[in-house]
Amino acid sequence: MKTVAFVFSICPFFFGPAFSQTPISGVWLLNGPGSESAIQLTPLGEQIRSDYDLLIDDPSLSCTPASVSRIWANPNSRIKITEQVDAIEISYELFDLRRHIPLGDPSVLSDSPSTRNLSGDLFAEMGSSFAFYEGATLIIESRNHAPGYIRTSRGIPQSPNTVAIEEIEVRDGELHITHTYRDESLFKMPLVLEYSFRRIEAEDVEIYSCTDADYDWFLELNNKSDSK
């Protein structure tokens, strides 16, 4: 018996400490409107914003994520974070998005987008990401974005030059995210968004099965009605 106890007591020295998740893991819901820093756009950023028509150009209309922060900041849609030994898995209920983020440094950055939906469609609007910890804070850095919108209500853009940093930590039982967007082609100063999330007692996200917005049939319906 003493021999068995001895063997088990030295196991960690051979196999390393067991992997354990932090309080970041779990299922979360957006907990309020959040905050944003002053938006100072370059002339190019202003041009993109002025050209934006939210009734036509919002990627959400085609069940496409407009940006990382846009997907986090969706009321009533669950988000599940799972920390693994070598990666972070984030499941977003909105649009059935699944984001696989390797832990490490920029060398682990993939050429492919980190996010896909359940049909396997990739979404470069969410960029390619890698993650690391600074103490209890999980840092996610994303690059190689497709053009998109950080704020779909106002057409605040992102571009392939955009670098996005997500700092994720748990404070007083709440998950806090600070998004920092840097893109000298679009912003005179970094854009910073902050959101908080409350933990819910759910095991997973649910299947969303997004339906593309289609108002053409409706417009045609009233046009037919007019012609009667």
Place this chain on the structure above:
Amino acid sequence: MKDFSTTAKRLLMAALGLGACLSITLDAHHSTNANFTQEILSVEGTIERVRFVNPHASVLLRHVDAEGQEVFWLIESGARTTLERQGVTLEHLEIGSTVTATGRKGRRDFTMYLQKITYEDGTEFIPQPELN
């Protein structure tokens, strides 16, 4: 029209109204807050179609105006997922029934974001304040 209890109607509308309120914050799916104005209006009509989907459940109302002109209104509400979690189905919204929909006027013509529905018997629901 299907005869069901006042309590059931109020529960249904409580959940629909709550779902509508919870969805009207910041950049909710397809920027709900930006797609609909602050103007409140009411439209009476006959339910022609009900869609219980993500990201927005919707009701199509056929409205006849004072000049006898037939116009269709698209009344949008919260996501199916959110409504289902609140115990809401749309089975009580019966095709062919006459209701009055009240909500925020949309930036697209003849669209609205639902705040309440009033049935022919006068049953109505006034939404609770936003939780967030």
